[in-house]
Amino acid sequence: MYSVSRIKKHEMMVGYLCLAPWILGFIVLTAGPIITSFVISLLNYDMVHTPVFVGIQNYRKMFFEDPLFWKSLKATSYYTLLVVPLNLVGALLIALLMNQKLRFINIFRTIYYMPSVFSGVAVALLWSWVFNKDFGVLNYLLDKLFGIVGPNWLGSEEWVIPSLAIMSLWGVGGGMIVFLAGLQGIPTQLYEAARIDGATSWQEFWTITIPLLTPTIFYHLVTSLIGTWQVFTQAYVMTQGGPNYASLFYVLYIYFNAFVWFKMGYACALAWILFVVILICTVLTFKSSPYWVYYEAERR
């Protein structure tokens, strides 16, 4: 007979063994690099010459001497401020629409969801052509339907970020599916009870649907906040950060520093600031959650 503690020990060993791939990856590809990244951020290192220790010079330079750093912060936060709310409201509204009992609704769900699974270079190329100032379909339709002369979307400092925001809305179906699942998880008895109490559909929406969706909204908010700070491919393919650095997204700027100008130290310092920004965004969202996110389990 095995003793209880021996079985436990055996289970523990198997448990850690099964975790081994992740633990190894965590140490070698995550934790190690994070620490190394901070160390490199204190150096001047171009991968050819021996690194020179410069202390916090890279950080100082960033904040006080580098206008591009501020431009990239501005471009990225502008994009975030446009995309996160638009995407949230858009996805929620479409999900409400898709939750109606209509014939053929599954076909519509597929159509709305599909563009969100496309990404990468092909999509960026496709949208560069849509946004083409003279021959693109967007300006053509604006002219034909509304008589508006469309702007030079990707070629103007003013419109380049809104253009990329419009493009990101093409993927609104991804959020829609999440919200749709959230909506379908709301128990129907709640609506029945509300109807007996004489609630209007408007009241039902604000007192049942929205509160019960807040955990989904919260999840969507956190993931899209983290996502918008890491835009790279679109900017690299469509604008290269232009015109006049108006779409110099933060990660694009890190990439240029590291792999085009070989300023590894400076790039790591930039990356660390990004880390801090994302951390602050996420922590603030989490801290705000008790005030507006409703968890049913807490009441039990």
Added chain:
Amino acid sequence: MVESKVRIIIKNTILYFILVLGSFILLIPLFWMISTSLKTPAQIFKYPIIWIPKPIVWRNYIDAFTAVPFLRYISNTIFIAFTSIIGDIFSCSLVAYSFARLRYPGRNFLFLLMLSTLMIPGSVTMIPQFLLYKRFGFIDTYVPLILPAYVGYPIWIFLIRQFFMTVPFEYDDAAKIDGCGYLAIYWKVLLPQIKPALIAVSISSFMHHWNNFMGPLIYLNSQDKYTLALGLRLFQGLYMTKWELVMAASTIALIPPALIFLLAQKYFIQGIVITGLKG
């Protein structure tokens, strides 16, 4: 009664109108891409727009394929994707099994630690990882692109763990009584129960590698090792104004994701729902 019926009809008409309008808006870019890919250069710069090209120039696809070695890029991408999928399935499910089924000190802490790494931007670890791979001579090889699949990806570990949690513990207990060890339970009893999760992970992994741009951009130098994403970018540089060829190449790149999506839509949704709602 009659009045409410009329109201429902009006309401549904409005809803359908909005749905159809939205569908048009979402589909126009795709239609525009395909239409452009079948035009002659002269038709591209015509005003008003020619929606359905006449004649239909299928040759654009042949030209696009022969202008740069797209077949080579596609097979490189498929090679990377498939070797990664194998790694993802095994590593993620093994780690998930440990988190979902086994009890040992520190488990919950490690699980939270894993989830918190999701917040770390890739660009923080990117440069040290690059220097590490460089030190071991892995630049311009597929190692940096494939290796991460073998250590498990937190989102997918989480997804598979959530699926494992839905399998009743009676299965494990019954197998234990039959004399199965932990690994046999994982392999023979639990894995077959969570096939949908494994399919969802395989699909996400494929999509990721099919679209991944930054990884190949950083690590691959020689053109014969390029992936499809890099090939498209190269193509864009070479044929900047030949939109019919650029759109033909883009269409080709979007066909596999579109097909997989249409065939396996339910797995996409299942994956999203489980990671999205139980977090």
